[in-house]
Amino acid sequence: MILKNISILYGTELKYIESTDVQIKNGNFKKISKKISSKEKAIDCSNLLLIPGFINSHTHIADSIGKDLSIDADVDSKIHPMIGLKQKLLKETPKKSLSKYMKNSAKSMIKNGITTFIDFREGGLDGILLLKSALENLPIRCIILGRIEHYNTKNEIKQNMPLPKEHIKQLTQLLKNCDGIGISGTNENSNSNLQSYAKTKKIRAIHAAETKDSVNTSKKLTGKSEIQRAMLLRPSFLIHMTFATKNDLKLVAKNTRGIVICPRANSSLAEGIPDISLMQKFGCNITIGTDNVMINSPDIFREMDYLWKVTMGMSQSRFDPRQILKMATVNAGKMLNQKIGCIKENYFADCLFINKNSLDLEPMNNVYASIVHRASENSINAVMIGGKIVNGKL
Numbered sequence: 185m186i187l188k189n190i191s192i193l194y195g196t197e198l199k200y201i202e203s204t205d206v207q208i209k210n211g212n213f214k215k216i217s218k219k220i221s222s223k224e225k226a227i228d229c230s231n232l233l234l235i236p237g238f239i240n241s242h243t244h245i246a247d248s249i250g251k252d253l254s255i256d257a258d259v260d261s262k263i264h265p266m267i268g269l270k271q272k273l274l275k276e277t278p279k280k281s282l283s284k285y286m287k288n289s290a291k292s293m294i295k296n297g298i299t300t301f302i303d304f305r306e307g308g309l310d311g312i313l314l315l316k317s318a319l320e321n322l323p324i325r326c327i328i329l330g331r332i333e334h335y336n337t338k339n340e341i342k343q344n345m346p347l348p349k350e351h352i353k354q355l356t357q358l359l360k361n362c363d364g365i366g367i368s369g370t371n372e373n374s375n376s377n378l379q380s381y382a383k384t385k386k387i388r389a390i391h392a393a394e395t396k397d398s399v400n401t402s403k404k405l406t407g408k409s410e411i412q413r414a415m416l417l418r419p420s421f422l423i424h425m426t427f428a429t430k431n432d433l434k435l436v437a438k439n440t441r442g443i444v445i446c447p448r449a450n451s452s453l454a455e456g457i458p459d460i461s462l463m464q465k466f467g468c469n470i471t472i473g474t475d476n477v478m479i480n481s482p483d484i485f486r487e488m489d490y491l492w493k494v495t496m497g498m499s500q501s502r503f504d505p506r507q508i509l510k511m512a513t514v515n516a517g518k519m520l521n522q523k524i525g526c527i528k529e530n531y532f533a534d535c536l537f538i539n540k541n542s543l544d545l546e547p548m549n550n551v552y553a554s555i556v557h558r559a560s561e562n563s564i565n566a567v568m569i570g571g572k573i574v575n576g577k578l
């Protein structure tokens with residue numbers, strides 16, 4: 185397929201090219217240049233802008249059934265892995281109902297231009313298999329980070345309890361069925377646990393410095409910061425870092441592939457706002473996630489808009505919207521070390537066709553600002569994953 189005369193955001197810097205041709209073959213971007221001549225089917229795209237498909241770098245879509253339950257409760261009462269309402273919901277709801285709402289969230293993400301999402305899946309191997317069956321026949325790419333349901337009490341952390349043998353076996357089995365592990369946090373895991381998880385060969389991710397409370401608990405319990413302890417996991421990336429210190433950020437920039445921030449989820453829990461200017465200053469690779477569906481909608485357009493405005497409002501200084509768009513695309517592809525999140529030769533053809541003449545966008549005087557704070561599902565003519573149109577039409 186050849187897309188003729190299309191505007192694109194090209195390469196890892198999302199460089200705006202006003203008009204070019206794009207050849208898509210075997211699910212990839214094959215060639216991008218002016219006037220490609222070929223006998224393949226050609227489509228005139230002169231009113232369209234091609235941008236990379238969004239990567240939602242952190243979700244828990246299993247709790248889609250719990251939308252806006254107990255909105256007045258504190259973080260732990262809502263989503264703590266041992267005592268939270270969410271855990272009770274996941275355990276007590278029939279699988280069929282969980283599955284129905286997981287599927288709805290995945291469908292909603294596709295319509296909103298999300299072509300890949302990274303899900304933290306609770307419930308051990310059964311939890312992973314349930315997510316996989318819910319996503320059957322849906323084209324969205326999903327990176328599943330599972331976990332075994334094993335959490336340490338404060339006393340067990342102080343005694344540095346090791347991971348029981350039967351759980352090590354469970355972990356091996358689990359990792360054969362998913363892309364890596366998603367750990368709830370250091371405050372539920374002994375050093376020995378974290379070191380056992382660190383030996384696994386796939387992706388290793390962990391929530392860290394999400395709340396002031398979790399930061400203080402770590403200090404009180406172990407004398408170390410959450411981030412210092414999270415490093416025992418040798419994490420591929422960390423989630424949140426809302427209350428990370430400068431030293432934490434230095435450690436993370438040097439030793440991991442990135443930080444996933446979830447600004448709307450943090451705000452919805454009345455916890456705080458991640459400081460992306462500081463993260464950038466220390467050279468961290470920043471990506472964006474929408475976190476629990478229970479507390480936030482899985483919509484990257486809304487996440488980008490919110491993040492851009494709240495950052496400038498709080499810091500009283502300008503922030504480049506192109507950097508925000510990179511967090512939802514290029515940076516996440518880099519964090520996953522996969523050929524996604526970027527319109528470039530030999531990358532997977534995961535992309536969105538934005539209507540430049542749509543009511544909300546025309547005239548697009550600043551293409552990055554337009555996408556970050558004006559575009560929505562209404563501005564997308566079509567969503568493509570792996571070279572196939574999976575929603576809308578050209």
Ligand SMILES: [Zn+2]
Nearest residue numbers: 304391475476
């Ligand atoms: Zn999370």
